[in-house]
Amino acid sequence: MAFEIEDKLLRARPKKLGLGTAYIHGLKHASGNFVVIMDADLSHHESNNFRKQIKTGADIVTGTRYVRGGGVELLKKPKS
Template sequence: MSTLCVFDRIRCERPLSLVIRRCFSARASCVPSGNFVIIMDADLSHHVSTLPLKQKEGGYDLVSGTRYRGDGGVYGWDLRRKLISRGANFVTQVLLRPGASDLTGSFRLYKKEVLENLVEQCVSKGYAFQMEMIVRARQLGYTVGEVPISFVDRVYGESKLGGNEIVSFLKGLLTLFATT
């Protein structure tokens, strides 16, 4: 189910506005005006209020929601999905030592200029893109803060995670391991 279809289903339940940006490359390449950019799933699996508070508290260049530290957690996933996520994060910790606990999550706040620079530096696509953004941020000396989040699985739509995405992630991981 597309993001637009999900929006149509949930707008009856919640007061929402939709801004459509027409670009089809890496998700962060559609950078709006303003000082900060929040990237999150469109299905409302994240609570947006947590990231700006952490950024204000620490002045971070990037704040990432983490499901794997403090009071963070995942709710609504089956065992297979939990194992894939935990496994991907474990392997990235061993190979890349990124200094962040959740590289596969997509809930992040960036200073706009930091995001623009990182997008220029990153070459990965798909799920590996999220991982590369954190790794490159650390490599370039940006400050990265984490805030525990409770991730609740989507109510509408389906995850796009499948075999092709896992292979792409592993290729991206090995590329980062070889180049960082």
């Protein structure tokens, strides 16, 4: 089953099969010049760095929160 919201396509899967298979499922149905994969929990944020790298003609642009300077600055783990 597929749902379209403006220029987004949402494809429902019958059950949870893991994050990796969700990525593969999405990529099989993706079209367009660019494909962006992001988590829904706001642990990633859109960055102008992606746009800059795409303009260089790069085939793949990736980012990670696990390197210095990566991550979302506004989200912090609550102190207990």
